[in-house]
Amino acid sequence: MSAVLWLRRDLRRADLPALGAAADAGGGDVTVVFVVDPEFFGPAGAARRAWLARTLQALRETYDGRLVLRSGDPLRVIPAVAAEAGAASVHVSTETEPGGAARDARVRTALAERGVAWVETGSPYAVTPGRLRTASGGGFQVFTPFSRAWREHGWRAPAVEPPGVRLRDLPSDPAAWALLGAAAAEPGVPELPEAGEEAALRRWAAFLDDGLADYAEHRNRVDLDGTSRLSPYLKLGVVHPRTLLAALDGRPGDGPRVFTNELAWREFYADVLFRHPESLDADLRPLGLTYDDDPDRLAAWQQGRTGYPIVDAGMRQLLATGWMHNRVRMIAASFLTKDLHQWWRAGARWFEQHLIDADLASNAHGWQWTAGTGTDAAPYFRVFNPILQGKKFDPQGEYVRRWIPELRHLPGARVHEPWLAPDGGRHGYPGPLVDHAEERAVALARYQQAKGELA
DNA sequence: TTTTGAGTTGTTCGA
DNA sequence: GTCGAACAACTCAAA
DSSP: OOEEEEOSSOOOSTTOHHHHHHHHHTTTEEEEEEEEOHHHHTTSOHHHHHHHHHHHHHHHHHTTTOOEEEESOHHHHHHHHHHHHTOSEEEEOOOOSHHHHHHHHHHHHHHHHTTOEEEEOOOSSSSOTTOOOOTTSSOOOSHHHHHHHHHHHOOOOOOOOOTTOEEEOOOOOHHHHHHHHHHHTOTTOOOOOOOSHHHHHHHHHHHHHHTGGGHHHHTTOTTTTOSOOOHHHHHHTSSOHHHHHHHHTTOOSHHHHHHHHHHHHHHHHHHHHHHOGGGGTSOSSOOOOOOBOOHHHHHHHHTTOSSOHHHHHHHHHHHHHSOOOHHHHHHHHHIIIIISOBOHHHHHHHHHHHOTTOOHHHHHHHHHHHHTOSSSOOOTTOOOOHHHHHHHHSTTSHHHHHHOGGGTTSOGGGGGOGGGSTTOSOTTOOOOSSOHHHHHHHHHHHHHHHHHHHO
């Protein structure tokens, strides 16, 4: 007897319930497989491809070199691997994102036709999406009640790998490892965090030591390294939130409480997306807002040339590192939707392409929150002022100067308003693409108009 | 069943 | 410079 463990968004070995389930079913014999699906791999930006590739290279070491890598459509690949391994069951962590869930349903059917069992154990979340219900039986639409229910529900202790697991090897598709090797070392790929489970756990240990105590105060400061930087690992399941929650358990203070809340947000949005799969691409609450479709303005935003320093610094950080500080994500998102009047989906797509931590649910619903179409009810007047936000969260201007060399001659907070400098302050940096006060008024007027039409 | 009040992350204006 | 109110009136959990 033998079992197959198919890894997708759980690229680790520690705290992996599906591994234990596979070992139990297979009498200890487990064949671990990852499938590179060109349909998903192709459209990703270079940084995202490199991050996945390096994570898989590290994962192979974690599994003592016995990670079977195949490429192609999982619908064909997984049944083939199960047959080669002589496995009676295929084990996975439950996937709840719309695309992955649909894929799993097809693979499950294909396996059933061949008499192979499909076993789901665990998920990428502390509480699997769909499990929590309101008193009236539906899904939560408001964060605070969700987070209360989520904490009350609680989660399991981290899973421990059973003794005596024997990893079975099968030939990998050599072209697949070559594809990943090329992606991992592609020229022009930004500098990325160190990949792999050990690196993730080291980063977590360093954050517990060094960042957690000040997290509540520092997490919004874009000029400080005040965040955990664990999101790229969480995205691929290199570390499970349950592992983090277990380490936070019993720690007093604002830091642990606020950090736990951030994990709750990730789970809230996963739950909302699970219950509203269409909200990945469409307004959760369609207000009938009108949007412009202006490729030039979108391009200026994408390339960090809007003339608003905090926005441009963030967009350049994204292209340079595959990551952007969360506060700047909100500022940049507000600018695209409220100042440039583009549909949130255009920005969400750009983030999905370039963020190495791009989580489908958090990204889509973070954007919807900014656009005013999401779970947070109707604060239509929430339009970020990029200058105020810059002064507030980058008070010395250090973040802006780090990412916009053209503005390094401007001292302190003056970097947030280069147009006020005596010489015009430009030095090759563009002037403001639009006037924020004017566009804010336009955004509010459009909201009013949509409201009027709904009534 | 009906009513009440709270809701991640904001800005501006006027005192 | 700081502070509270207004922005306009929705959704939904909970009492």
